[in-house]
Amino acid sequence: xxxxxxxxxxxxxxxxxxxxxxxxxxxxxxxxxxxxxxxxxxxxxxxxxxxxxxxxxxxxxxxxxxxxxxxxxxxxxxxxxxxxxxxxxxxxxxxxxxxxxxxxxxxxxxxxxxxxxxxxxxxxxxxxxxxxxxxxxxxxxxxxxxxxxxxxxxxxxxxxxxxxxxxxxxxxxxxxxxxxxxxxxxxxxxxxxxxxxxxxxxxxxxxxxxxxxxxxxxxxxxxxxxxxxxxxxxxxxxxxxxx
Numbered sequence: 692x693x694x695x696x697x698x699x700x701x702x703x704x705x706x707x708x709x710x711x712x713x714x715x716x717x718x719x720x721x722x723x724x725x726x727x728x729x730x731x732x733x734x735x736x737x738x739x740x741x742x743x744x745x746x747x748x749x750x751x752x753x754x755x756x757x758x759x760x761x762x763x764x765x766x767x768x769x770x771x772x773x774x775x776x777x778x779x780x781x782x783x784x785x786x787x788x789x790x791x792x793x794x795x796x797x798x799x800x801x802x803x804x805x806x807x808x809x810x811x812x813x814x815x816x817x818x819x820x821x822x823x824x825x826x827x828x829x830x831x832x833x834x835x836x837x838x839x840x841x842x843x844x845x846x847x848x849x850x851x852x853x854x855x856x857x858x859x860x861x862x863x864x865x866x867x868x869x870x871x872x873x874x875x876x877x878x879x880x881x882x883x884x885x886x887x888x889x890x891x892x893x894x895x896x897x898x899x900x901x902x903x904x905x906x907x908x909x910x911x912x913x914x915x916x917x918x919x920x921x922x923x924x925x926x927x928x929x930x931x932x933x934x
Contacts, residue, residue, distance in 0.1 A: 696732060704728050769911060775903040783899045784892050791889040794846070796857050799839035801825055801878040802832035809869035809876040816865055822880045831875065839880070845887065850874075857881055 705724045714720045738744050775783075799822055803809050812825055826839030834841055846854040856870040860881035869876040889895070 692733075692736060694732070694736065696728075701725070701728055704731070766908060769908050770904045773904045773907050775900055779903055780896060780899050781892070783903055784895055787895060787899070788889045791887055793887055794858075795843045795885050795887050796845075796881060797843050797883040797885075798841050798857055799823065799826060799880045799882065800832065800834065800841060800853075801830045801839050802835070802875050803829060803878075804831065804875050806869050806871070806876050809878055812878050813865070813867060813869070816878070822865065843885070853877060853879070 701724075705721065705728075708714070708724045708727065709716060709720065738749070743749055801809070801812055801822070803812070808829070812820075812829060815825060816822060823838030823840075826835050829835075830839050832839070846858060848854075849857070850872045852870055852872050856866055856877075857879055860866065860879065862881055862884055865880040866878055870879060871877075
């Protein structure tokens with residue numbers, strides 16, 4: 692329609708599509724993206740044709756998208772300027788080791804609505820009933836269909852009454868009294884215990900670099916805010932208690 696679109700513009704669109712769809716660069720992907728780009732172009736041309744670009748919300752939307760793009764590229768540039776030293780990385784890694792190296796539990800549970808029902812299930816377990824089968828038959832929790840299997844978890848991943856009761860068990864034992872949480876009444880079987888091992892320093896490096904960059908960028912943003920002159924228009928800013 693006489694409007695030029697550069698190859699570089701299409702390349703940006705194409706790379707975004709590959710990232711969004713997690714696709715490989717193939718002739719088929721290129722053709723599909725090309726068709727989508729043409730659809731985007733012809734429909735975008737309808738906005739000025741229908742005088743939609745004159746609408747206030749459209750103009751604000753364009754301004755907001757521009758702000759987001761400029762902010763994104765500025766943050767990327769700020770991140771590239773931050774190159775953590777080996778000492779910084781090792782300090783961050785020590786903190787990761789401290790946080791990651793914790794006790795983990797492998798457990799099963801049976802969740803029911805009433806305490807009386809939980810007590811009956813415990814009585815059946817005392818008579819050597821199979822925990823997995825009881826969970827499949829009686830548990831109302833999502834893990835019930837898998838025999839109550841919760842896989843590995845740390846104490847902080849569960850609500851406190853549940854994690855406290857699990858931590859008090861010996862491996863291979865189950866709770867002799869029902870455990871109440873906001874979800875209902877639980878019977879818990881502790882199958883195994885382990886200490887979680889952190890990733891190696893080399894494997895963790897990319898995540899450590901990204902974490903340090905995020906922290907330092909956060910600090911830079913705080914400094915930018917402190918140095919910013921901010922003037923609010925009292926004529927348009929309403930107080931919280933105003934309608």
